[in-house]
Amino acid sequence: xxSIDLSGKTGLVMGVANxxxxxxxxxxxxxxxxxxxxxxxxxxxxxPTLEKLTAELSSPLLLEADVTDDASLDRLFEQVRAEFGKLxxxxxxxxxxxxxxxxxxxxxxxxxxxITAMDVSAYSLVASARRxxxxxxxxxxxxxxxxxxAERVVPHYNMMGVAKAALExxxxxxxxxxGPKGVRVNAVSAGAVRTIAARSISGFADLxxxxxxxxxxxxxxxxxxxxxxxxxxxTDQLGGGITGETIYVDAGFHAIGLFLPKGSEG
Ligand code: NAP
Numbered sequence: 001x002x003s004i005d006l007s008g009k010t011g012l013v014m015g016v017a018n019x020x021x022x023x024x025x026x027x028x029x030x031x032x033x034x035x036x037x038x039x040x041x042x043x044x045x046x047x048p049t050l051e052k053l054t055a056e057l058s059s060p061l062l063l064e065a066d067v068t069d070d071a072s073l074d075r076l077f078e079q080v081r082a083e084f085g086k087l088x089x090x091x092x093x094x095x096x097x098x099x100x101x102x103x104x105x106x107x108x109x110x111x112x113x114x115i116t117a118m119d120v121s122a123y124s125l126v127a128s129a130r131r132x133x134x135x136x137x138x139x140x141x142x143x144x145x146x147x148x149x150a151e152r153v154v155p156h157y158n159m160m161g162v163a164k165a166a167l168e169x170x171x172x173x174x175x176x177x178x179g180p181k182g183v184r185v186n187a188v189s190a191g192a193v194r195t196i197a198a199r200s201i202s203g204f205a206d207l208x209x210x211x212x213x214x215x216x217x218x219x220x221x222x223x224x225x226x227x228x229x230x231x232x233x234x235t236d237q238l239g240g241g242i243t244g245e246t247i248y249v250d251a252g253f254h255a256i257g258l259f260l261p262k263g264s265e266g
Contacts, residue, residue, distance in 0.1 A: 007034035010084040014040045015093030018049055020195045022145055023093035025223035026230030031057045038080050040065040067094050067124035077131035087135035089234045092128055092144040095121040101159035102202045109159050121163035129174050139182030141234045146187040148254050156203040168246050175244030184243035186233045191221040191250030214259050216252025225249050
Protein backbone atom coordinates (compact mmCIF):
# COMPACT_ATOMS: atom_id res chain seq x y z
CA UNK A 1 0.00 0.00 0.00
CA UNK A 2 1.21 3.55 -0.80
CA SER A 3 1.19 5.58 2.39
CA ILE A 4 2.52 8.96 3.45
CA ASP A 5 4.11 9.35 6.86
CA LEU A 6 4.65 12.98 7.84
CA SER A 7 5.50 12.37 11.50
CA GLY A 8 8.25 14.76 12.59
CA LYS A 9 7.12 17.31 9.96
CA THR A 10 5.69 20.71 10.93
CA GLY A 11 3.43 23.13 9.10
CA LEU A 12 1.96 26.60 9.52
CA VAL A 13 -1.55 27.04 8.16
CA MET A 14 -2.64 30.65 7.57
CA GLY A 15 -6.30 31.35 6.84
CA VAL A 16 -8.61 28.83 8.51
CA ALA A 17 -11.79 30.75 9.40
CA ASN A 18 -14.09 27.73 9.82
CA UNK A 19 -14.63 24.10 8.73
CA UNK A 20 -15.37 25.19 5.14
CA UNK A 21 -12.09 27.08 4.66
CA UNK A 22 -9.89 25.75 1.86
CA UNK A 23 -6.93 25.89 4.26
CA UNK A 24 -8.79 23.45 6.52
CA UNK A 25 -9.17 21.13 3.52
CA UNK A 26 -5.36 21.04 3.22
CA UNK A 27 -4.66 20.92 6.96
CA UNK A 28 -6.74 17.78 7.53
CA UNK A 29 -4.80 15.33 5.31
CA UNK A 30 -1.52 16.87 6.52
CA UNK A 31 -2.50 16.26 10.14
CA UNK A 32 -3.86 12.78 9.35
CA UNK A 33 -0.48 11.90 7.83
CA UNK A 34 1.18 12.88 11.13
CA UNK A 35 2.39 16.47 10.62
CA UNK A 36 2.22 18.81 13.62
CA UNK A 37 0.45 22.05 12.70
CA UNK A 38 0.24 25.66 13.79
CA UNK A 39 -2.72 27.78 12.71
CA UNK A 40 -2.69 31.56 12.45
CA UNK A 41 -5.92 33.51 12.69
CA UNK A 42 -6.81 37.17 12.39
CA UNK A 43 -8.51 38.48 15.54
CA UNK A 44 -9.57 36.81 18.80
CA UNK A 45 -13.13 36.26 17.52
CA UNK A 46 -11.88 33.33 15.42
CA UNK A 47 -10.06 31.57 18.24
CA PRO A 48 -13.01 29.60 19.73
CA THR A 49 -13.89 28.20 16.26
CA LEU A 50 -10.29 27.15 15.70
CA GLU A 51 -10.04 25.62 19.16
CA LYS A 52 -13.09 23.46 18.44
CA LEU A 53 -11.95 22.54 14.93
CA THR A 54 -8.44 21.52 15.96
CA ALA A 55 -9.41 19.76 19.21
CA GLU A 56 -8.71 16.31 17.76
CA LEU A 57 -5.28 17.23 16.32
CA SER A 58 -2.09 16.44 18.20
CA SER A 59 -0.81 19.55 20.05
CA PRO A 60 -1.93 22.20 17.56
CA LEU A 61 -0.52 25.69 18.03
CA LEU A 62 -3.01 28.57 17.64
CA LEU A 63 -1.45 31.95 16.98
CA GLU A 64 -2.95 35.34 16.20
CA ALA A 65 -1.52 37.25 13.22
CA ASP A 66 -2.64 39.99 10.86
CA VAL A 67 -0.79 39.62 7.55
CA THR A 68 -0.84 43.39 6.92
CA ASP A 69 1.24 44.02 10.05
CA ASP A 70 4.99 43.27 9.87
CA ALA A 71 5.39 43.19 13.66
CA SER A 72 2.52 40.71 13.91
CA LEU A 73 4.15 38.46 11.27
CA ASP A 74 7.51 38.72 13.06
CA ARG A 75 5.83 37.54 16.29
CA LEU A 76 4.04 34.70 14.47
CA PHE A 77 7.17 33.21 12.92
CA GLU A 78 9.18 33.71 16.12
CA GLN A 79 6.51 31.73 18.02
CA VAL A 80 6.64 28.99 15.36
CA ARG A 81 10.44 28.88 15.63
CA ALA A 82 10.36 28.76 19.44
CA GLU A 83 7.81 25.91 19.49
CA PHE A 84 8.73 23.83 16.40
CA GLY A 85 12.41 24.72 15.91
CA LYS A 86 11.97 24.39 12.12
CA LEU A 87 9.21 24.53 9.53
CA UNK A 88 8.52 22.13 6.65
CA UNK A 89 5.25 23.45 5.21
CA UNK A 90 3.56 26.83 4.84
CA UNK A 91 -0.04 27.06 3.66
CA UNK A 92 -0.99 30.62 2.71
CA UNK A 93 -4.76 30.85 2.25
CA UNK A 94 -5.52 34.49 2.90
CA UNK A 95 -7.22 37.06 0.68
CA UNK A 96 -9.30 40.20 0.99
CA UNK A 97 -10.53 43.03 -1.21
CA UNK A 98 -12.97 45.75 -0.12
CA UNK A 99 -16.60 44.86 -0.98
CA UNK A 100 -16.93 47.90 -3.25
CA UNK A 101 -14.34 46.44 -5.65
CA UNK A 102 -16.61 43.46 -6.35
CA UNK A 103 -19.65 45.69 -6.81
CA UNK A 104 -18.39 48.51 -9.05
CA UNK A 105 -16.77 48.17 -12.49
CA UNK A 106 -12.99 47.59 -12.38
CA UNK A 107 -12.51 50.96 -14.09
CA UNK A 108 -13.63 52.63 -10.87
CA UNK A 109 -11.06 50.98 -8.60
CA UNK A 110 -9.76 53.48 -6.04
CA UNK A 111 -6.06 53.62 -5.17
CA UNK A 112 -6.61 52.73 -1.50
CA UNK A 113 -8.72 49.67 -2.39
CA UNK A 114 -6.10 48.49 -4.91
CA ILE A 115 -3.40 48.75 -2.22
CA THR A 116 -5.47 46.91 0.38
CA ALA A 117 -6.30 44.01 -1.95
CA MET A 118 -2.69 43.70 -3.13
CA ASP A 119 -1.33 43.91 0.41
CA VAL A 120 -3.58 41.27 1.99
CA SER A 121 -3.91 38.94 -1.00
CA ALA A 122 -0.50 39.08 -2.71
CA TYR A 123 2.22 40.82 -0.69
CA SER A 124 1.31 38.72 2.36
CA LEU A 125 2.70 35.65 0.55
CA VAL A 126 6.06 37.37 0.05
CA ALA A 127 6.11 38.65 3.64
CA SER A 128 5.28 35.18 5.00
CA ALA A 129 7.67 33.27 2.72
CA ARG A 130 10.51 35.62 3.69
CA ARG A 131 9.98 34.78 7.37
CA UNK A 132 9.32 31.07 6.76
CA UNK A 133 12.43 30.46 4.61
CA UNK A 134 15.02 30.69 7.43
CA UNK A 135 12.98 28.09 9.37
CA UNK A 136 12.97 25.71 6.39
CA UNK A 137 16.48 24.51 7.19
CA UNK A 138 15.81 21.03 5.77
CA UNK A 139 14.03 22.31 2.64
CA UNK A 140 10.30 22.85 2.56
CA UNK A 141 7.21 23.62 0.56
CA UNK A 142 4.90 26.63 0.35
CA UNK A 143 1.41 26.48 -1.12
CA UNK A 144 -0.93 29.41 -1.74
CA UNK A 145 -4.50 29.55 -3.08
CA UNK A 146 -5.37 31.28 -6.33
CA UNK A 147 -8.30 31.57 -8.72
CA UNK A 148 -8.91 31.64 -12.48
CA UNK A 149 -9.63 35.41 -12.33
CA ALA A 150 -5.82 35.85 -12.26
CA GLU A 151 -5.68 34.83 -15.92
CA ARG A 152 -9.16 35.48 -17.35
CA VAL A 153 -11.84 38.05 -16.73
CA VAL A 154 -14.38 36.70 -14.26
CA PRO A 155 -17.20 39.24 -13.81
CA HIS A 156 -17.22 40.91 -10.35
CA TYR A 157 -13.74 39.64 -9.30
CA ASN A 158 -12.05 42.80 -10.60
CA MET A 159 -9.39 43.81 -8.09
CA MET A 160 -9.18 40.29 -6.64
CA GLY A 161 -8.33 38.99 -10.12
CA VAL A 162 -5.50 41.52 -10.40
CA ALA A 163 -4.25 40.60 -6.91
CA LYS A 164 -4.32 36.88 -7.83
CA ALA A 165 -2.27 37.65 -10.97
CA ALA A 166 0.32 39.31 -8.72
CA LEU A 167 0.13 36.32 -6.37
CA GLU A 168 0.81 33.82 -9.18
CA UNK A 169 3.74 35.89 -10.48
CA UNK A 170 5.06 36.08 -6.90
CA UNK A 171 4.90 32.28 -6.70
CA UNK A 172 7.27 32.05 -9.67
CA UNK A 173 9.75 34.62 -8.33
CA UNK A 174 9.71 33.12 -4.83
CA UNK A 175 10.22 29.64 -6.30
CA UNK A 176 13.26 30.99 -8.19
CA UNK A 177 14.76 32.61 -5.07
CA UNK A 178 14.08 29.66 -2.77
CA GLY A 179 14.83 26.79 -5.17
CA PRO A 180 18.53 26.61 -4.25
CA LYS A 181 17.48 26.15 -0.58
CA GLY A 182 15.30 23.18 -1.54
CA VAL A 183 12.11 25.13 -0.87
CA ARG A 184 9.30 24.70 -3.43
CA VAL A 185 6.56 27.30 -3.97
CA ASN A 186 3.30 26.57 -5.81
CA ALA A 187 -0.29 27.76 -6.14
CA VAL A 188 -3.46 25.71 -6.13
CA SER A 189 -6.00 27.45 -8.38
CA ALA A 190 -9.30 26.25 -6.98
CA GLY A 191 -12.73 26.30 -8.58
CA ALA A 192 -15.58 27.94 -6.70
CA VAL A 193 -16.24 26.57 -3.20
CA ARG A 194 -18.82 28.00 -0.77
CA THR A 195 -16.67 29.61 1.95
CA ILE A 196 -17.05 32.81 3.97
CA ALA A 197 -14.68 34.74 1.68
CA ALA A 198 -16.41 33.47 -1.49
CA ARG A 199 -19.94 34.17 -0.27
CA SER A 200 -19.03 37.80 0.39
CA ILE A 201 -18.35 38.32 -3.33
CA SER A 202 -21.34 39.86 -5.07
CA GLY A 203 -22.73 37.47 -7.72
CA PHE A 204 -20.95 34.42 -6.22
CA ALA A 205 -24.10 32.24 -6.10
CA ASP A 206 -24.64 32.62 -9.89
CA LEU A 207 -20.96 32.06 -10.60
CA UNK A 208 -20.95 28.91 -8.45
CA UNK A 209 -23.88 27.30 -10.25
CA UNK A 210 -22.63 28.34 -13.71
CA UNK A 211 -19.18 26.86 -12.99
CA UNK A 212 -20.82 23.60 -11.90
CA UNK A 213 -22.92 23.36 -15.06
CA UNK A 214 -20.21 24.41 -17.52
CA UNK A 215 -17.14 22.58 -16.19
CA UNK A 216 -15.87 19.51 -18.04
CA UNK A 217 -16.90 17.28 -15.14
CA UNK A 218 -20.33 18.99 -14.95
CA UNK A 219 -20.00 19.63 -11.24
CA UNK A 220 -18.34 21.87 -8.70
CA UNK A 221 -15.23 20.79 -6.87
CA UNK A 222 -14.94 19.91 -3.18
CA UNK A 223 -12.82 21.12 -0.31
CA UNK A 224 -11.36 17.57 -0.11
CA UNK A 225 -10.15 17.83 -3.72
CA UNK A 226 -8.35 21.08 -2.89
CA UNK A 227 -6.88 19.31 0.14
CA UNK A 228 -5.64 16.42 -1.98
CA UNK A 229 -3.79 18.69 -4.41
CA UNK A 230 -2.44 20.77 -1.52
CA UNK A 231 -1.07 17.66 0.18
CA UNK A 232 0.51 16.48 -3.07
CA UNK A 233 2.24 19.83 -3.65
CA UNK A 234 3.45 20.08 -0.07
CA THR A 235 5.02 16.65 0.27
CA ASP A 236 8.25 15.82 -1.59
CA GLN A 237 7.10 12.22 -1.90
CA LEU A 238 4.22 13.28 -4.20
CA GLY A 239 5.13 16.71 -5.57
CA GLY A 240 8.92 16.76 -5.18
CA GLY A 241 9.73 17.96 -8.70
CA ILE A 242 7.10 20.69 -8.89
CA THR A 243 7.83 24.36 -8.17
CA GLY A 244 6.87 27.78 -9.52
CA GLU A 245 3.61 26.26 -10.75
CA THR A 246 -0.10 27.10 -10.61
CA ILE A 247 -2.22 23.96 -10.83
CA TYR A 248 -5.98 24.02 -11.34
CA VAL A 249 -8.40 21.92 -9.36
CA ASP A 250 -11.59 23.21 -11.00
CA ALA A 251 -13.20 20.25 -12.77
CA GLY A 252 -11.59 21.41 -16.04
CA PHE A 253 -13.41 24.75 -16.18
CA HIS A 254 -10.26 26.80 -16.94
CA ALA A 255 -9.39 24.82 -20.08
CA ILE A 256 -12.64 25.35 -21.99
CA GLY A 257 -12.33 27.90 -24.80
CA LEU A 258 -16.00 28.30 -25.76
CA PHE A 259 -19.27 27.56 -24.02
CA LEU A 260 -22.03 26.44 -26.42
CA PRO A 261 -25.63 27.47 -25.76
CA LYS A 262 -27.60 24.90 -23.75
CA GLY A 263 -28.87 22.04 -25.91
CA SER A 264 -26.24 22.38 -28.64
CA GLU A 265 -23.35 20.58 -26.88
CA GLY A 266 -21.63 17.97 -29.03
P1 NAP B 1 -12.14 31.76 4.11
O1 NAP B 1 -12.45 30.50 4.80
O2 NAP B 1 -12.98 32.95 4.43
O3 NAP B 1 -10.59 32.10 4.36
C1 NAP B 1 -10.03 33.37 4.08
C2 NAP B 1 -9.10 33.66 5.24
O4 NAP B 1 -8.32 34.85 5.00
C3 NAP B 1 -9.86 33.90 6.54
O5 NAP B 1 -9.32 33.09 7.56
C4 NAP B 1 -9.59 35.39 6.79
O6 NAP B 1 -9.65 35.74 8.15
C5 NAP B 1 -8.19 35.49 6.26
N1 NAP B 1 -7.74 36.89 6.21
C6 NAP B 1 -8.29 37.93 5.52
N2 NAP B 1 -7.60 39.06 5.80
C7 NAP B 1 -6.58 38.72 6.65
C8 NAP B 1 -5.53 39.44 7.30
N3 NAP B 1 -5.35 40.76 7.12
N4 NAP B 1 -4.69 38.75 8.12
C9 NAP B 1 -4.84 37.43 8.32
N5 NAP B 1 -5.82 36.69 7.74
C10 NAP B 1 -6.69 37.34 6.93
O7 NAP B 1 -12.25 31.58 2.53
P2 NAP B 1 -11.50 30.61 1.48
O8 NAP B 1 -12.38 30.56 0.30
O9 NAP B 1 -11.07 29.36 2.15
O10 NAP B 1 -10.24 31.48 1.08
C11 NAP B 1 -8.91 31.02 1.18
C12 NAP B 1 -8.13 31.32 -0.07
O11 NAP B 1 -8.67 30.56 -1.15
C13 NAP B 1 -8.18 32.78 -0.53
O12 NAP B 1 -6.90 33.16 -1.03
C14 NAP B 1 -9.18 32.74 -1.66
O13 NAP B 1 -9.02 33.81 -2.58
C15 NAP B 1 -8.81 31.39 -2.27
N6 NAP B 1 -9.80 30.82 -3.20
C16 NAP B 1 -11.08 30.59 -2.80
C17 NAP B 1 -11.99 30.05 -3.70
C18 NAP B 1 -13.42 29.80 -3.31
O14 NAP B 1 -14.28 29.69 -4.19
N7 NAP B 1 -13.73 29.70 -2.03
C19 NAP B 1 -11.59 29.71 -5.01
C20 NAP B 1 -10.26 29.94 -5.38
C21 NAP B 1 -9.37 30.49 -4.46
P3 NAP B 1 -10.96 36.61 8.62
O15 NAP B 1 -12.12 35.68 8.52
O16 NAP B 1 -10.61 37.02 10.00
O17 NAP B 1 -11.07 37.77 7.68
